[in-house]
Amino acid sequence: MKNLCLEANIPVPQFSCKGNDFWTVFRKDIYNKEDLSKLGLNERQIDALLFFKEKGEITSSEYAAKYNVSDRTARRDLSELTEIKLLINEGDTNHSKYIFP
Numbered sequence: 001m002k003n004l005c006l007e008a009n010i011p012v013p014q015f016s017c018k019g020n021d022f023w024t025v026f027r028k029d030i031y032n033k034e035d036l037s038k039l040g041l042n043e044r045q046i047d048a049l050l051f052f053k054e055k056g057e058i059t060s061s062e063y064a065a066k067y068n069v070s071d072r073t074a075r076r077d078l079s080e081l082t083e084i085k086l087l088i089n090e091g092d093t094n095h096s097k098y099i100f101p
Contacts (some may be wrong), residue, residue, distance in 0.1 A: 006093070031086075031100070039084065045077050049086060057099045058087070 001024075002012045011027040030036065031053050036046045044067050051066070053057040064074035078098050081087040087098040 004060070014069070037087075039086075041081075045081060049081070053100060057097045061099045 005012045011029055014025040016023045031049055033046060036049060038045050048058060048063055060071060060074040060078055061076060064071050077085065082089045090099055092099050
């Protein structure tokens with residue numbers, strides 16, 4: 001099931017057991033312009049999520065270069081996306097990358 005979801009480019013389901021019940025939760029792929037716009041993101045952040053989604057990760061230097069912004073602006077934008085759990089920050093400050101959950 002996980003492989004089929006990955007092939008279809010949709011989120012992998014979450015599995016859990018509660019008592020005698022087995023639960024499978026299918027999540028909607030929120031990485032689309034309409035749903036991201038509802039979250040109050042700026043256009044640059046929305047475009048970055050959609051652009052880098054297939055790659056699966058973003059670095060602040062890639063973000064800064066693509067959108068012609070300062071490193072500080074790139075880190076701030078990406079930190080905001082991390083705070084609302086659209087990205088996960090991996091690595092230390094100087095070698096940080098942001099991956100999709």
